[in-house]
Each structure stands twice: as C-alpha cells, then as structure tokens.
Amino acid sequence: MPKKIVENKEKIPKVRKVTDGAIRNKARTKKKLLDAVGEVLRTKGYTGLSIRNIVETAGVDRRLIYLYFGGVDELIEAYLNEKDYWMSQISPKTEAIVAKAEQFGQKEITAILHTMYEEVSKSADLQKILCWEISEPQARLRELADNREELGKQLFKLTDSDFSGTDVNLRAVLALQIAGIYYLILHAQSNGSTFCEIDINTPKGKKAIKLALEKVMELVYKEAKK
Amino acid sequence: MPKKIVENKEKIPKVRKVTDGAIRNKARTKKKLLDAVGEVLRTKGYTGLSIRNIVETAGVDRRLIYLYFGGVDELIEAYLNEKDYWMSQISPKTEAIVAKAEQFGQKEITAILHTMYEEVSKSADLQKILCWEISEPQARLRELADNREELGKQLFKLTDSDFSGTDVNLRAVLALQIAGIYYLILHAQSNGSTFCEIDINTPKGKKAIKLALEKVMELVYKEAKK
Numbered sequence: 346m347p348k349k350i351v352e353n354k355e356k357i358p359k360v361r362k363v364t365d366g367a368i369r370n371k372a373r374t375k376k377k378l379l380d381a382v383g384e385v386l387r388t389k390g391y392t393g394l395s396i397r398n399i400v401e402t403a404g405v406d407r408r409l410i411y412l413y414f415g416g417v418d419e420l421i422e423a424y425l426n427e428k429d430y431w432m433s434q435i436s437p438k439t440e441a442i443v444a445k446a447e448q449f450g451q452k453e454i455t456a457i458l459h460t461m462y463e464e465v466s467k468s469a470d471l472q473k474i475l476c477w478e479i480s481e482p483q484a485r486l487r488e489l490a491d492n493r494e495e496l497g498k499q500l501f502k503l504t505d506s507d508f509s510g511t512d513v514n515l516r517a518v519l520a521l522q523i524a525g526i527y528y529l530i531l532h533a534q535s536n537g538s539t540f541c542e543i544d545i546n547t548p549k550g551k552k553a554i555k556l557a558l559e560k561v562m563e564l565v566y567k568e569a570k571k
Numbered sequence: 572m573p574k575k576i577v578e579n580k581e582k583i584p585k586v587r588k589v590t591d592g593a594i595r596n597k598a599r600t601k602k603k604l605l606d607a608v609g610e611v612l613r614t615k616g617y618t619g620l621s622i623r624n625i626v627e628t629a630g631v632d633r634r635l636i637y638l639y640f641g642g643v644d645e646l647i648e649a650y651l652n653e654k655d656y657w658m659s660q661i662s663p664k665t666e667a668i669v670a671k672a673e674q675f676g677q678k679e680i681t682a683i684l685h686t687m688y689e690e691v692s693k694s695a696d697l698q699k700i701l702c703w704e705i706s707e708p709q710a711r712l713r714e715l716a717d718n719r720e721e722l723g724k725q726l727f728k729l730t731d732s733d734f735s736g737t738d739v740n741l742r743a744v745l746a747l748q749i750a751g752i753y754y755l756i757l758h759a760q761s762n763g764s765t766f767c768e769i770d771i772n773t774p775k776g777k778k779a780i781k782l783a784l785e786k787v788m789e790l791v792y793k794e795a796k797k
Contacts, residue, residue: 390706392618476706479757480616490764497767517783520767524758525751531705532750538716541723541746557743564790 375413377403382424383470391477394421422485428474434464436496449503451566457500458522458558465530466551472534475527511569518565522558529554601639603629608650609696617703620647648711654700660690662722675729677792683726684748684784691756692777698760701753737795744791748784755780 381403385393396417400407414420427433438460446453465471478486501516508515532538533545544550607629611619622643626633640646653659664686672679691697704712727742734741758764759771770776 390618392616476702479754479761480702480706482761482763487762487764490758490762490766494765494768501768512782513786514779514783516767517769517779518787520755520769521748521751521780521783521787523751524754524766525747525749528705528750528754529746532716535705535708536713536716537708538713539720540716540750541742542720542727543743543746553740553743554747556738557740557747560739560791560794561744561747561787564794565786568786568790 371413374403374405374409377405378410378413378420379424379427382421383428386473386477387469391473391480418485425474425485425489428470434468435461438464439496439500443500443503449500450507451562454504454519455559455562458519458526458562459555461523462526462530462555462558465526472531476531507566508569511571513565513569515565515569518561522561526554526558597639600629600631600635603631604636604639604646605650605653608647609654612699612703613695617699617706644711651700651711651715654696660694661687664690665722665726669726669729675726676733677788680730680745681785681788684745684752684788685781687749688752688756688777688781688784691752695760698757702757733792734795737797739791739795741791744787748787752780752784 378399381399382394384402385398389398394417396407396410399417399420400410410417410420414423435457439457442453442456442460443449465475474486474489477483478490504515529540529543529545532540537546538544539550543553545554604625607625608620610628611624615624620643622633622636625643625646626636636643636646640649661683665683668679668682668686669675691701700712700715703709704716730741755766755769755771758766763772764770765776769779771780
C-alpha cells in the first residue's frame with residue numbers, strides 16, 4: 346500500500362490508494378493465513394487447527410478468515426489444494442516420465458515410485474497431510490485422495506495389456522508398495538526406530554528400500570512376461 | 572490376600588469384608604480406567620488422552636489414577652502393554668506358525684503376513700496405536716516398536732541362508748509389505764476411498780491384497796533360488 350500511494354501522490358490519490366492497497370493487503374493476509382495453517386499443522390498436528398491457533402500464528406484478526414475465505418474449513422481447503430503434492434509435485438514429474446518414455450512399463454513405474462519416495466521424504470507438510478488422511482475422516486482429504494486416484498487410473502490403463510491374463514494384480518502390488526512408502530517415511534519421522542531392521546533415516550536403509558521397490562517391479566514384470 | 576482371609580472366616584469377619592471389597596474395587600477401578608483409555612483413543616484420538624477425558628469416561632475420581640497407576644503416563648503405558656497386539660496376538664500366532672513348520676520360508680512368511688493383515692483389520696485399538704505411532708514421538712510407542720523388532724530379528728535370522736549372496740533384500744521387501752498393510756488398513760478405515768483402485772473394505776479388494784502379498788513372497792523366493 347504505502348509504495349503505490351507515494352507514486353501516484355499527485356493525481357488521484359484517494360481512490361487508487363484504497364483499491365490498490367486493499368488488494369495487496371488482501372493477498373498478503375491470505376498468504377499469512379495459509380502459511381499459518383502449515384505452521385500449526387507442523388507444530389501442533391491437525392488437531393491443533395483451531396481458528397484461535399491459526400490467527401495467533403498468522404497475527405491477523407480472526408474476522409479476516411471469514412472475509413477472505415468464508416470460514417476456517419474453506420481456509421484449510423485452500424491450504425490443502427495449494428499443498429496438494431500430487432498435483433503440484435508428483436503429477437508433473439509423473440507426466441514428464443510418461444512423456445519421455447516410448448512405453449509405460451517397469452522402468453517408468455519404478456521411476457515414479459522413486460519420485461514418490463523422494464518427494465514424500467523431503468516434505469514435512471506432505472507427511473502431515475498423509476498422516477492426517479489416515480487419522481480421521483475428512484471430506485477435503487477424501488477429495489485429495491480421489492484426485493490421486495484419477496491420475497492413477499489413467500496410468501494403470503496403460504499397464505493393462507502387460508498384465509491381462511496373468512495372475513499378477515499390478516494395482517494390488519502397487520497399493521502395497523506405495524502405502525508402504527508412506528508408512529515407512531511417517532514411522533521413521535516420528536518414531537525413529539528401525540522397521541524390519543531397516544533404518545530409512547540412514548542412506549543405507551533408504552537405498553535398500555529403493556532397491557527393493559526396483560526388485561519387486563522387476564519380478565512382477567518378469568512374471569507377467571512368462 | 573483375600574483367599575487367606577476367607578480361610579479364616581470365622582475369626583476376623585469384619586476386616587475381611589472391608590479388605591475384600593477394597594481389593595475388588597481396586598481391580599474394578601483399574602479396569603475402568605484402562606477401558607476408558609481405549610474408549611478415548613477410539614473416539615477422540617490420541618490427542619484426546621487428557622486426564623479429564625479419561626476420568627469422565629471412566630466415571631471415577633481423578634485421584635485414583637495417581638493412586639493406582641502413579642500418573643496418567645503410567646496408566647497409558649499400562650494400557651499399551653495390555654493392548655500390545657504383537658505380544659498378545661501376533662506373536663503367539665507367529666510362534667505357532669514357526670513351531671508347526673519344518674522350516675521357515677515362503678509359506679510361513681506369507682502366513683504371518685496374512686495373520687498380520689487379519690489382526691490389524693479387526694482391531695480398532697490396534698489401528699489407533701499404529702496411527703498414533705506415526706503421528707508423534709512417544710517413548711512408550713517406541714518401546715512397543717522395539718519389542719516387535721526384537722521378534723522380527725529372530726525370524727529374519729532364519730531366512731538369511733536363503734537370501735545370502737542374492738540381490739534380494741528380504742528385510743527391505745518385507746518392510747514395504749508390512750508398512751503397506753498398516754497404511755492401507757488405516758487409510759480404508761478413516762478415508763474410505765480406494766487406493767490404487769483397490770477397495771479393501773470389500774471382500775474382493777481384501778482378497779486382492781492378500782494374493783498380492785502371496786505373489787510377492789513367491790517371486791522373491793523364486794528369485795533367491797535361481
């Protein structure tokens with residue numbers, strides 16, 4: 346606000362000032378509130394996502410949540426959509442893998458699993474969302490899960506010809522591997538102990554899991570080609 | 572103590588009655604408090620485990636937590652030890668599988684994975700504990716995880732001769748499958764949606780996951796024997 350006002354000082358200060366400043370203020374406040382949701386989620390967990398905690402962290406008036414988002418649920422929804430790592434991170438990377446490949450098979454699926462492992466490992470926000478998703482029923486989270494399913498659906502279609510008529514259910518095998526990636530990372534983050542004697546907080550453990558994913562993909566594709 | 576007193580019925584009746592009642596009362600109150608922990612965990616999640624919620628659910632005086640357990644942390648620890656499904660459910664079943672078998676290999680590991688799937692599926696308490704374990708660092712939960720690791724260690728040793736010199740890391744493969752079982756069940760419980768187009772809330776989806784576990788074990792053992 347202040348900067349614009351200074352620039353247009355002489356001409357139509359009043360009207361310009363108010364509109365411009367209000368828009369910038371609104372954007373800034375919205376960002377503060379969205380950031381506060383992430384901060385509260387990381388520090389207090391999803392059960393800490395009260396209006397009180399959010400506005401205290403953001404340092405803004407609680408009425409602004411209603412003014413700019415319509416309510417705290419809508420604010421959380423906006424945060425989740427912004428942080429939807431599937432759509433913002435994994436989806437583009439997956440599409441890049443698919444676009445580069447001549448076919449969609451073992452190599453591409455392994456690359457996607459490794460990408461998921463890396464992306465989930467490095468994002469604390471994303472881990473909190475995955476943990477939240479299995480902690481309580483939540484319509485917004487259900488929506489995110491459904492979005493992911495939609496993307497998966499298209500990719501699975503590309504694999505059907507390789508597995509039809511075999512006794513390998515690629516969807517079920519991948520469900521276990523992907524869910525396994527999620528749980529192992531969450532477990533290592535909060536609990537810290539080993540899991541089946543593998544410590545994924547060490548480079549050695551991490552590598553073992555990535556190689557295991559590769560091996561399982563190699564074996565199911567080999568089995569399907571028999 | 573009560574037994575002794577009964578034997579001496581005729582002599583000191585008054586004392587007996589009071590003591591007996593007190594002991595029975597103590598056992599009953601302890602059970603009420605332990606049950607209340609489970610109830611609060613199921614209905615409000617681990618963040619709801621406050622003294623207030625526990626005593627309200629149990630319907631007993633809060634001082635009894637201190638008197639009988641020494642504090643709320645110790646009460647929760649007692650609950651967790653009692654509900655440690657690994658030790659109380661899966662461990663004896665695993666031992667039975669091992670005892671019956673002439674060797675420890677593909678068939679036995681598959682049976683253990685299926686047992687884990689069944690046991691985790693049917694126990695809401697256990698699901699809450701697994702969810703809690705990945706939600707926040709907690710010394711008690713770490714201990715439970717360590718107990719499980721100890722049991723796993725002994726079993727993994729039995730598999731080493733089959734996999735040494737191969738490029739299959741059985742521990743890493745099983746880490747993914749077991750973690751996958753946990754996450755899929757928790758996800759289906761709270762979120763309800765499909766995961767990789769598999770709905771394990773249906774018999775068909777559940778069967779697909781059990782068959783996938785069987786297939787993965789078949790393939791890694793076949794690969795190791797090559």
